[in-house]
Amino acid sequence: MSVRRLLPAALLVSACWGANAHILEGEVISVKSETEVVIQHEEIPGLMRPMTMPFTVRNPKLLQGLKPGDRVYGRLIVEEEGWYLAHLRKQPGARARSAGPSKASADLPPAPLRPGKTLDGYDVPLADGDTFRLGEGQRGPVLLTFLYTTCPQPEFCPAIANKLQKIQAGLQPGEATLLAITIDPEGDSPKVLREYAEVVVADPKIWRFGRVDDKTLTALAGHAALTVDTATGSTEILHSIRFLVLDASGRLIERYDDARFPTDRVIEQLKTGGPPAPPDSDGTLTPSD
Numbered sequence: 001m002s003v004r005r006l007l008p009a010a011l012l013v014s015a016c017w018g019a020n021a022h023i024l025e026g027e028v029i030s031v032k033s034e035t036e037v038v039i040q041h042e043e044i045p046g047l048m049r050p051m052t053m054p055f056t057v058r059n060p061k062l063l064q065g066l067k068p069g070d071r072v073y074g075r076l077i078v079e080e081e082g083w084y085l086a087h088l089r090k091q092p093g094a095r096a097r098s099a100g101p102s103k104a105s106a107d108l109p110p111a112p113l114r115p116g117k118t119l120d121g122y123d124v125p126l127a128d129g130d131t132f133r134l135g136e137g138q139r140g141p142v143l144l145t146f147l148y149t150t151c152p153q154p155e156f157c158p159a160i161a162n163k164l165q166k167i168q169a170g171l172q173p174g175e176a177t178l179l180a181i182t183i184d185p186e187g188d189s190p191k192v193l194r195e196y197a198e199v200v201v202a203d204p205k206i207w208r209f210g211r212v213d214d215k216t217l218t219a220l221a222g223h224a225a226l227t228v229d230t231a232t233g234s235t236e237i238l239h240s241i242r243f244l245v246l247d248a249s250g251r252l253i254e255r256y257d258d259a260r261f262p263t264d265r266v267i268e269q270l271k272t273g274g275p276p277a278p279p280d281s282d283g284t285l286t287p288s289d
Contacts, residue, residue: 022047024055024085025073029229029236034060037088038227039072040236047078049150049187052229052236055085062088083153109222113244115277118251119223124181124210127193132179132208135250141176141270143167144244146224148184149196156239159259161200163243164207166263167270173205176270181210181220183237225255225283242283245269257283 026041029052040052055076057063062085066072074088113119119135126132134142145164151157164178171178182188188196193209202209212220217237221228227238243256245266253269254277261284269275277284 020078021086022076022078023073024076024088025091026071028066028068028070028072029238030068031063031066034063037063037066037085038238040229044076047076048152049148049184051148051151051184051239053153053156053239055083057085057088059086066090078152080154082155109218109228111222112225112282113223113252113255115252115254115281118249119244119246120219121250122212122216122220124179124212124216125190127190127197127209127211128204129190130208132177132210134179134210135246138246138250139248140174141248141273142244142246142250143176143178143266143270144220144224144242144246145178145180146183146221146226146242147180148182148239149188149192150184151239156241160241160243163259163263164202165200167266168203168206170263170267171206171270173203176206178202178207179210180207181212181217183217183221183239185211185214185217225257247273253277254281255283257285260286 022044024039024041024044026039029038029040031037032054035058036054036056038052038054041050043050071091072088073091075086077084077086110120121136121138122134124132124134133139134144145160147157147160160180164180168178182193188211190211193211197204197207197209218228221237224242224244226240226242229236229238241257241259243259243261243266245253245255247253253273265275
């Protein structure tokens, strides 16, 4: 019996788990630590579209023996303070994927942009029909980030939107642009992005939403140090938090790899061009309190 035929029974089981539990099915991309695994998951009904994302476990034994390419299914617990996998196991009889054709070097994403370097120039189509020049040739400071409108995981897109709202409140039109580019262009049509902008109360004079083609998205993801998986010939972007502060000429001032950075610091960087990133920094992670 195929796994697909087993799913209805699994869904019956999930009804007994409670409203905060969901069936997760997908493929292991990597095991990052004893408590974190990256999974390219299928649609989670009632929760989110297919995506490649990291998930945590509280029991390290759940990840023992897993390897990239393994098909897995499990129980995802959704809580306000965060999500975690309470159950995860390899699907019986599932085989690890075989490596696809190697990508030509020209197709690989670029290296992460370093502080002090200028981002390559890109013309980004916006949800409102305009085109925004990002990077070399841009006009005015920019805070660049990535999200998608249907992501409900509190540590990711809701945290990004909340941070952008706070930064927007500290800016006047013309001082800087907050540019959020969707990593789900298939689901986030211009209309969807416009509706989302209304939900998060984005001021169109400050906060814009972009939707680019796959090639440009892969390039921008590489510049932002997002993990781009090209091992099977297709391209998957690991959903993670990135904020890039660019000065008026498109030069990187600092990259933030979480959403816990001081809001006032980024507002100051956008308005004045400084302070610069710490020496020899790649991405900045906010120290825990």
